[in-house]
Structure formats: C-alpha cells, structure tokens
Amino acid sequence: MIWFLRRCVLAPAVVVLTVLLWVTFPLWLIAAAALSPLLPGRWRALRLLWLLILYLSCEALMLMVLLGLWLASGFGRRIRTPYFEGIHYDLVQGLMWVFFREARRVLRLRIETDGLAPDAHPGVPILVACRHAGPGDSFTLIHALMHWYSREPRVVLKDTLGWDPMIDVVLHRIPARFITPNPGQGEDLESQIAELASGLDENDAFVIFPEGGNFTPHRRERAIERLNQLGMHRMARRAEAMTNVLAPRPGGFIAALDAAPDADVVLVAHTGLDHLLTVADVWRELPMDKVIVMRWWQVPRAEIPEGREARIEWLFGWWERIDAWVEQNRPEDLSPGRR
Template identity: 30%
Template sequence: MGVLTSGWLWLLHVVLRTPRQAYLHANSTLQFWWADTLRRGAEKLFRLNFVIESENALAGPAAIVLPRHTSIGDTILPVSFYAKAKQLRVSYVLKRELLLDPCLDIVGNRLANVFLNRVAEDMGPELAELEALAASATDQDSLVIYMEGTRFSSTKRRRVLKLLADKGDDEALHRAEAWPNLLPIRPAGALALMKGAPDKDLLFLAHSGFEGSANFANLFNGSWMNTTVHLRFWRIKAADIPAAEHDRRALLFSQWDLMQQAVAEMLAAESD
C-alpha cells in the first residue's frame, strides 16, 4: 500500500507539476499515515495500550530525538507521539540495510533522511552527512537517531560485553554493565547532529512494553498481546548543552544512565 501510494504521489507531482515543497509535504503526510496505521493496527490486533508520561517535555521547539531501541515496533513512537502530534517534520538516521524495504527506499530517500553505512572503513563522510542534515534543519524539523545502533536484546548485550572485555576497555565495560536493559551508545552520530544544529534541544525517549520482540518472528508469539507500552520523555534545552565535545559526550552517557533508570522503573511497575 505504501509503495502504491508513493507511486501515486510521484505521478501527481510529474503530471501536475506540483511545487517541490508540496510534494515533500505529501510524502511527510504519508509518513505520518504509515506510523498511525501501524499504531492503530497494533492497538486493535494486539490490544496494545499506550501511556505517555511527562508529556510536558513534548512542548518546545523541534528537537533531536534520542530513543532507546528494543523492537521494530518502537520505530513509530517518535512519529506518532511527537512529530505528528506537534505537526513537525521528522528526519531519521537509519542503517543502510533498511533500504532493502521498497517503501523505505522510495519515500525515505525523498525526505531528508540519512541511511548510514555502519561498517564503512572511514566514518568521516557518514558523520559529515549527519552534520549537514542537522545544519539544514529548520525549527520545524525534528531529527531522530538511535544511539544504540541496533535493537536491544540480551544476546547482543552479552556479545558487546564480551567484546569490550576482550579489548580491555575497562571504562566502556563498566558503563555497559550499568545498563542491563540497554546497549552501550555510539555517541558519534548524535554528536554530529548536535554540532550541525547547536540550537536544537535534546529529547530523550524511554519506553517499556516492547521487550522480547526484536524481530518479526516475535510478532507472532503472542508477546505483544494485551501489553501496555509506557513512554517517558524528557528534554535537555540547547542552552544547557555544553559546548565542548568531551562534555557533550559525558552528557550523553549521563542521560543514558537516566534512560536505564527510567526503563528499570517502568519494568518494575509492570511486574507489580
């Protein structure tokens, strides 16, 4: 359906010669429709219930959004509960492998998204692209990046811990061990966005309810049935973000400590 609709939008643009901004707006509207359709479908099919905490953090200018990533289902959260609700455009930083999805390949490349080559020998050009994306963002453009780089699972976390131990990186290992519900962050991408858009706030998103559903197979094992998905937002204003990259990196690590705390609290509340 998404591919057909995107094709129809392209045809209208070519035949009617609609302005490029109108064409991009139509594709952004399609993105909102896609996220809302998936959310409503999940609510009906799996009887999901979404609960937002700290909704006041959503007020304010378009931000750099930094969510945890645990499931294919959580990719709609920044669109459905932030960008669409505030009528903001949204640009995603995603892994290049997702271009195998025809809809993402078509619409994702029409809009201002970046598909990163995570295994590039030289990440310089990739990070420069992120900085350029952020620099071109207006006060109506939000930016979303998953600092963990991939969906969380206990298996992936154990693999990362072993890798850090084998490398002898005691500092990184100590940090990672303090985040039992999260993967260690890769801060370079977020730092590039912050450098390109120094006037943008940071909006963090913790959530619970999608645990144990890191791949499509998990959609059919009943793990989502009758689940309440809790979302907790908090905002760091641009004026409170330090200027030095070292201090910004430390800020991201400290906020990931808060992310772990928030997730642990929500999971504990679910088990009561």
C-alpha cells in the same frame, strides 16, 4: 543495479502481490479461520492475515501515489521542493495513522506517553535520541512525533530498510539518511549525520538511535567488548552496569549537536515490547494486549555541556538514567493504577 532492482522490480512486485492477495482473499480467509483454532492465542492467524493485507495495501497504494507525484513534479525535477516535500510528509503521517490505528486495535496495544512532551518548547528544533529495543519502536517514535507533536522528522536509519520499496522511495524525497553501521569507503558516518542535522527549523525533529542497533544481550556484550578493545575501560564498566540498554555510540549524536547549535535535545525511553527479541517471541505473544509507555525528557540547549569529552559523559549519564527508568517500569511491574 541495486537502485534498478528496488524501484523497477520490487516496487511493481509489491503492487502485483497485493492485487493477487485481494483476488484470492476468500481462500486466505478460509485457511486462516481454519488454522486459528489450532494455534494458541485468540484468532492469531486471522489477525496476522489482516495486518499483512493492510500493510501491503497501504504500501501498494502509496507506491502508486508516489509515482503520480513523480510525474506531477516534472518527472522528478521538482520533487525535492518544499511544496512536494510537504505533500510527502502529509502522506506519511496519514499512512502511519491508518496503520497504527489498525495495529493497535488488532494486536490490542495501547501507547501512553509520560513526562515532558517535545511540544513543550514550541518554535525550537529538537534532536531526538531514543532507546532502540523491541519490534517497531522506530515507527512508533516517528508516529508519535508526527501525529501527536506535529514535527517533521529527519531520520537516520539502517540501509537494510531501503529494501522496502515504499520506505526507499519516500525517504529519498524527504530529509533522511540510509547508513551502514560500519561504513567502509566514502563519506564517513559522522559527516553524513551532520549534513542531515544542518538547517533544522522550528518544526523539525532530527531522530537518531545512539545505540546503533536493537538491544539484544549478544549486542550488549559486543558493545562492552568493543569499549574494552578501544581502551575505554571505565566506559566499559559503566556499560556493564546497564542491563537494559546498549552502550551509546556518541559520534553521530555529537556530530548532530555540532551541526544544529540551536536545537534542544529530547531523550526517549520506552517499555512494553522490549522483551520481544526474536520472531519467535513476537509470534508467542500475539495478540499482544500490551501497554507501551514512552517517557520523554527535554533538555534545553543551555544545559548541554560543551566539548566532546563532556558531551560523551553527559550522554552516558542519560543512558544510565534511561536504563534505570526501564528497570523500574517493566510491563510486569506496572500496576493497574499506573497503567
């Protein structure tokens, strides 16, 4: 029933809504222009209107192309072959390039990278563990991996994102996994992650967010409480000392390490938009006029310890390092020279 609702109701609705928006675009443009002087910020309503129309247009066009590929693949019989998988990766890369180019221009954003890039060791698969905070950080990370470093990401993401029709269709055709943070019955979370991380080749990047959710102060407190409930009081004290990140949940990350024994690990921190925790925060900051800094560390496989307990200690140690980097590189602390 859910599959039918997503594919046969939501997807056509997006296409129809996009057509209606373009037909009535002059009216929306006049309304947004009239509202803009009444709202704080520079032409806030016009900027948001353009991004909304751009996103829906990209989504509707992509859905039509995906339908054509499904027909061309023999009504889906060959849709998971390497040939069609490559086409889908190219489509996603092109789509994200268009949207990010406009988002950076309209919202006045700049993205800078620092540290060792994940193309430093070409020909080696990588496991990417990223801090999760701020709006759109997962899309920014995927865009960076595909556009700047020519990697084909395999993504672990929450099943709620499957309600976006385009994301739902695309990520059921390329290697990805929709998961629930606390799965009930059926295949357990770690085995799903291990299956997705198996068979990585030299241009693959397995992407996981070990914190399990976007950073908020409430989630940080819950993570600390969870560690105490599990009797992991020493880890809880270490989590209390980290003020910018959530305590990592190591199970999925360790399962990926075991399933990809030849992969290096890339750890990613970022700052710039992580202080935007609510929709009200995002609205207040528009247009953002911000610099997003992404810091990359690549750890060769030989430097990663063996054994579950040693790997948990290693991951917590890196998360403490990421927490310290975020504290030292907050946007308000970046001097003009550093930017």
